Amino acid sequence: MISDKVVELIHRDLDGTLSQKERAQLEKHLESDNESREMLAKLRLLHKKLHEISETEPPADLKESVMKSLPVVRYSARKQELSVASKIIELFQVPRFQMAGMFSLGAAAALLFLVITQNLSISQQATAEKAMGTILSPEKIGNVEQVDSKHFTIDDYKVDINTSRSENIVFVRIDLKSESNQPVQLVVSSEAADLKFHALDYNAPNLIHASFGNDFFSAATAGPGNWVLAFDDPDKATETLTIELKTELNSITELVDIQKAKVENN
Amino acid sequence: MSNEPDVQLIEQCLNGNNRAFGELVERYQKPLFNAALKIVNDRDMAKDVTQIAFIRAYEKLDTYNQKFKFFSWIYRMVVNEAINVLRQQKNRVDLDECQMLSNENPESMLHHRQVEEKIETAVAKLPLDYRMVTIFYYFANLPYDEISFVLGISEKKVKSRLYSARQILSRTLSEKELAYND
Numbered sequence A: 001m002i003s004d005k006v007v008e009l010i011h012r013d014l015d016g017t018l019s020q021k022e023r024a025q026l027e028k029h030l031e032s033d034n035e036s037r038e039m040l041a042k043l044r045l046l047h048k049k050l051h052e053i054s055e056t057e058p059p060a061d062l063k064e065s066v067m068k069s070l071p072v073v074r075y076s077a078r079k080q081e082l083s084v085a086s087k088i089i090e091l092f093q094v095p096r097f098q099m100a101g102m103f104s105l106g107a108a109a110a111l112l113f114l115v116i117t118q119n120l121s122i123s124q125q126a127t128a129e130k131a132m133g134t135i136l137s138p139e140k141i142g143n144v145e146q147v148d149s150k151h152f153t154i155d156d157y158k159v160d161i162n163t164s165r166s167e168n169i170v171f172v173r174i175d176l177k178s179e180s181n182q183p184v185q186l187v188v189s190s191e192a193a194d195l196k197f198h199a200l201d202y203n204a205p206n207l208i209h210a211s212f213g214n215d216f217f218s219a220a221t222a223g224p225g226n227w228v229l230a231f232d233d234p235d236k237a238t239e240t241l242t243i244e245l246k247t248e249l250n251s252i253t254e255l256v257d258i259q260k261a262k263v264e265n266n
Numbered sequence B: 001m002s003n004e005p006d007v008q009l010i011e012q013c014l015n016g017n018n019r020a021f022g023e024l025v026e027r028y029q030k031p032l033f034n035a036a037l038k039i040v041n042d043r044d045m046a047k048d049v050t051q052i053a054f055i056r057a058y059e060k061l062d063t064y065n066q067k068f069k070f071f072s073w074i075y076r077m078v079v080n081e082a083i084n085v086l087r088q089q090k091n092r093v094d095l096d097e098c099q100m101l102s103n104e105n106p107e108s109m110l111h112h113r114q115v116e117e118k119i120e121t122a123v124a125k126l127p128l129d130y131r132m133v134t135i136f137y138y139f140a141n142l143p144y145d146e147i148s149f150v151l152g153i154s155e156k157k158v159k160s161r162l163y164s165a166r167q168i169l170s171r172t173l174s175e176k177e178l179a180y181n182d
Helices: A004-015 A020-032 A034-052 A062-069 A075-091 A105-119 A122-132 B006-014 B018-040 B043-059 B070-090 B111-124 B128-139 B144-151 B155-172 B175-179
Strands: A145-154 A157-165 A169-177 A183-189 A196-203 A207-213 A216-222 A225-232 A240-246 A251-257
Touching: A004 A020, A004 A034, A004 B155, A020 A034, A034 B111, A034 B128, A034 B155, A034 B175, A062 B018, A062 B043, A145 A251, A157 A240, A157 A251, A169 A183, A169 A240, A216 A225, B006 B018, B006 B070, B018 B043, B018 B070, B018 B111, B018 B128, B043 B070, B070 B128, B070 B144, B111 B128, B111 B155, B111 B175, B128 B144, B128 B155, B144 B155
Parallel strands: none
Antiparallel strands: A145 A157, A157 A169, A169 A225, A183 A216, A183 A240, A196 A225, A207 A216, A240 A251
C-alpha cells in the first residue's frame, strides 16, 4: 500500500513541482519500494501519452458559421451604462466599510457617511451627492434594527444576507464566501414603486460588472465579495425584497422580509 | 493570421470592427473545438458548442476582464455550453456508454492512433469533473491556475481531481496498451 504522501509526491513529480528536498525524499523512498516505482513508471508513461494526443481539425466552416451568427451588439451604450454604475460604486469604495464586532449597522452606516464625506474631495462629494440623489445622513438613517437574516449555500458559495432597517431606510448586507472563482450573478430587486436604491459599498476583487436602476441592483463576480445596499422606503409599504443568486448551474431566489419588527421613530 | 495581441483585437472589436473578432475565432477555434469535442464526444455537438461559446463571448465582450487571459475566459464559455448540451443529452444517452469518435474503422488506423483512441476512450469514460480537468491539463495545456478559473473551482480541487483522474486512467489502461508502438 502506497501512502497518500508518496502518491502526492509522485503526481507532483509528473507536474515538475517537486523541490530538491522532496525529490530526494521521493527517490529515497523509490529505492526501497517496488510498488511505488511501478506506479511512477506507469503514470509517467500515461502522462507522456496524454500529452502526445493529437488535435482534431475543426470543421472547415466553423469560423464562417460563427461570423454569420454574430448578433448586433451596441457595446458603446452598454459601456456608458456600466461606467456610471462603476463610478458611483467607486466613490463609495474608499474607505472600506468595516463591520467591527457588535457595532450596529446604523452606527456603522452613520460613521461611513462621516468618513466618506471627510475623505472625499469637495468635487467628489458633490459628484457623489449628485449621483446618489440624496446622500444618507446620520439624521436620516436614525435607529436601525435587524429585521431578517438568511444563510444558505449555492454551489461553492456560502451566502449570508442580513437585513436591517430604520424608519425610512432598508439596509441589506450580502456576503458571498467561497474559495473558488466560479462566476455568480447577484440581483436584488423589488416590485415596489416607492423603493429607491442606493449603493453604499462593496468589496468584490473579481467584480465582472455591476448595474442598477431605481428598484434593482445587479452584480456579477467571480469569487468572494460583499455588498452593503440601501433602499429608501419612505412609505413603508413594501413587504419584501427579492434576492436572486445564479451560477452557471443553479439559481436561488430568496424573499427577504423588510417589514418585520418595523421600527417606529420616537 | 494576425500577430496582434488578443486585447488589441478585443479593443478593435468593441469599436465596431468585426473582422478583429474573426481573427480571434481563427486563433482559438481549434483548441476550443478540441476541448468541446473531448467533453461532449460528438463532432456535430462540439461544433455547436464552440459556435455558441464564440457568440456568447462576442455578446459579452465588453464585460471581459483583462486580468484573465482571453482564451481562459472563452474556454469557460465552452465548458458551460458543453455542460448544457450534456444535460440536455442526459436523458437520452448514457454518457459512460458513449463511443469516442466511433465512426472510424480501427483496422485502417495507424498504431499510434489506436493507442490514442484507447486513451481517449478511457478519458471519455472518466466522471465529468475528472474528465474536464484532464482535458484542460493535457489537451489544452492550461496551468493549474487557469484551469481553476475556467472551471470555477479552487486550484486545490483541480490538483486533487487530476490526481484522481490519473489514478483511474492508470488502473483502466494496461501498461501494454499504453506502451503499444512506443
